[in-house]
Amino acid sequence: MKFQTILLVIEVGGTLAFAMSGLLEAIRKRMDIVGVFSVAFVSAFGGGTVRDVLLDRRPLFWVQNQEYVWLVIALVVTAPLWVKTFRHRLTENAMEFADACGLGLFAISGASIASAAGMPPLVAVLMGAITAVFGGVSRDVLCNQIPKVYYDHRPYTLCAVVGCAVFLGANAIGVAQQLSMVVGICTATGLRVLAVIFGWKLPAWPLRKG
């Protein structure tokens, strides 16, 4: 597979995972179909759009690949057929896992695009984190709540940051581009899954005694 193909697969996977998280959150807020579509759309494309705007890339990735937009439309239109399955206890777990996949996929996609655009490592890591997290942050802002990733004290953005650092590090020591990306994605998504399963907690900030 070529680099372009890998990027495409990454973006499709991440897009679907994040659109689903937006869709489920919008339904929970009892929005109408327009709200559900808008929040799903922003969750899926928000991070990548901000990355493209900050890096001044045009056309935007969802303009160049319209299939993504159709995918999200299909996801929303078919929601009544499969959403019931996600009710009850399953909902939380499904959203966690979709989020973890999107997290890893989007982070490495953002970091690799920024890196290919000549950005230094620090900026590439930040772009990876922004790509991964900004869709979810926008989703929560539109749903009128403090972004979950800012206060739940469970590692999320940090997993993306570590994954991006691993990807860039592997690349820097000569590992092939494709393998570096796979390793980075697995690191970010895997760390997030482990964090959820084992209930890892970040300390409050600043550290408090007593």
Next chain:
Amino acid sequence: MKFQTILLVIEVGGTLAFAMSGLLEAIRKRMDIVGVFSVAFVSAFGGGTVRDVLLDRRPLFWVQNQEYVWLVIALVVTAPLWVKTFRHRLTENAMEFADACGLGLFAISGASIASAAGMPPLVAVLMGAITAVFGGVSRDVLCNQIPKVYYDHRPYTLCAVVGCAVFLGANAIGVAQQLSMVVGICTATGLRVLAVIFGWKLPAWPLRKG
């Protein structure tokens, strides 16, 4: 009239209508003059600014046409003279109608600019919807509430989408640009007005039984 002139008239009309909706909402939230101006400004220019940024058009439309900014400043400064008229029952209706006009005007303006920039129909429709709705969404986010268009179950964005589709369709079958725009605007604004008068409702999503 030339195409440019039509676009100008459309943008002035839509700008004033949306600025007024932001102004009334900010007053309702008891903001000070800076808040009122900021929310009016974002409501009026938010959608068009995001459209211009996403399409990478510079200078921004309100930079190129500073008269728009002066118009909004004049609107806010003169507000104490005419806002009382909009109190009581009239307020809701005035805001609904201003919104409906802005909706149609901005949607077709966004779709026609995107179309002229070579965007495919799906993207042009999305740009039309974003131009029409994003100002109002930003207004509600700044006022710390869930965007009204996402949960009130009355067709709003859908009217913009249908209007854009009618405009693009008419254009595609050879109707003159100007006539297509007028038809698209009337479709979007007219549908919205009818939706308000007759109380049309969107179904909850996903469809629920019982």
Next chain:
Amino acid sequence: MKFQTILLVIEVGGTLAFAMSGLLEAIRKRMDIVGVFSVAFVSAFGGGTVRDVLLDRRPLFWVQNQEYVWLVIALVVTAPLWVKTFRHRLTENAMEFADACGLGLFAISGASIASAAGMPPLVAVLMGAITAVFGGVSRDVLCNQIPKVYYDHRPYTLCAVVGCAVFLGANAIGVAQQLSMVVGICTATGLRVLAVIFGWKLPAWPLRKG
């Protein structure tokens, strides 16, 4: 000192002041380290990033000057060492003063960059105000509250507007660029400090009788 050096000093000072305001607000909301860093980052770089995007300047100022990002990281990482000092009564005052410094520094930086990019005075003033205020507005939106600057009825954005106007006016009548900037910054920051000390109030809008 050259113009570039002055701009650099201005941006470093403003960045630190605004990052601190975001950091203190995020801690108050009991966010975790990722939330604290994100809100500090957005508070510090939000205004300048929006200015750069609206004026289509790339690379963004924090991409070109990565030291800024390291500064904010250092600020957040060392927060536990010095934040306690800002507890109790001091917090409010510290945040007010940091805000006032950032206000003047960012406003004149935004206006001078816009002016150097050939923008007319009205747009330069607006860009100055956006650069100064947008970071704080984003901070409040992320913290799920109505932007403080919109409703607290104390002059804040207006101080930035007056400072920018003084800077542009001084420049227009032939005062040296550097002196104009210093005068503009002192005007904006000084007005804000006076407003806080003497409790100046903006009238509600629209003006109400009785």
